[in-house]
Amino acid sequence: MTFGTLYYNPDYARSNWLVALGNYLGLSIKGKVASDCPEFPELFPLKRTPAFISSDGYKLTESLAVAFYIINSSSKPEFAGRTVKEQANNWRWYSYLTSDMVSSVGSIFYAKTEEEKVAATRVINQNLDYINNSLSNSDFLVGDNILVCDIFARSFFTMLEHFNIDYSNYDNIEKYVSAVAKHPIFSTPKA
Structure with a gap:
């Protein structure tokens, strides 16, 4: 099962590595380039990346908060x-x-x-x-x-x-x- 979807900008240091973080920690995260996704502005009206939506619909923005959530949802919080x-x-x-x-x-x-x-x-x-x-x-x-x-x-x-x-x-x-x-x-x- 997919843990969630991360909308990111491939040229943006705050977001372009977070999918790899989730995958490294054993969480299946689907990465989507925000500018290629017509649903992105509707889901995240500020249109800023990273923007994460979990499989149960929980939305989160800001790099530090997304990284914190991913790490603490994994089996490797250390x-x-x-x-x-x-x-x-x-x-x-x-x-x-x-x-x-x-x-x-x-x-x-x-x-x-x-x-x-x-x-x-x-x-x-x-x-x-x-x-x-x-x-x-x-x-x-x-x-x-x-x-x-x-x-x-x-x-x-x-x-x-x-x-x-x-x-x-x-x-x-x-x-x-x-x-x-x-x-x-x-x-x-x-x-």
């Missing part, structure tokens, strides 16, 4: 952390990446002037410095095990590559992205 502190740090990193980091990349994309691009690039580099420094103390964002925040981070860094934002001078990030990319979720079918 993918968000084993202890309360790990869970809190997992969701803190996830929130930081989806708000601060994704927004700063959006600022470059929507910049109308060169000054706006330079300012947005400065913010991205400050955030990359923060992440790189944080990774000097552990292999992954929350410790020595890959959690869902790391999987989302990999999606985010792929988005940076898509926008030609170079992070190769951040050694800890480079090592981190390479290690996270080896996780089995990236060999799990996406849709």
Whole structure:
């Protein structure tokens, strides 16, 4: 039985990996590209992705909420952390990446002037410095095990590559992205 349907944008780091998350966790999630689905605006009037509808009709939006729901509906809730502190740090990193980091990349994309691009690039580099420094103390964002925040981070860094934002001078990030990319979720079918 299908756990639900996820409407997503294939170019959007907040939603393009969530079907693979569900499948990795043993939940059958059908992925649909939102722009290809005439029913999407009626089901989700804000027309934002990710947008999830469960097999019993439960609707949910927002990347963090959808990831939380998927993980906690699976038999592997520890993918968000084993202890309360790990869970809190997992969701803190996830929130930081989806708000601060994704927004700063959006600022470059929507910049109308060169000054706006330079300012947005400065913010991205400050955030990359923060992440790189944080990774000097552990292999992954929350410790020595890959959690869902790391999987989302990999999606985010792929988005940076898509926008030609170079992070190769951040050694800890480079090592981190390479290690996270080896996780089995990236060999799990996406849709």
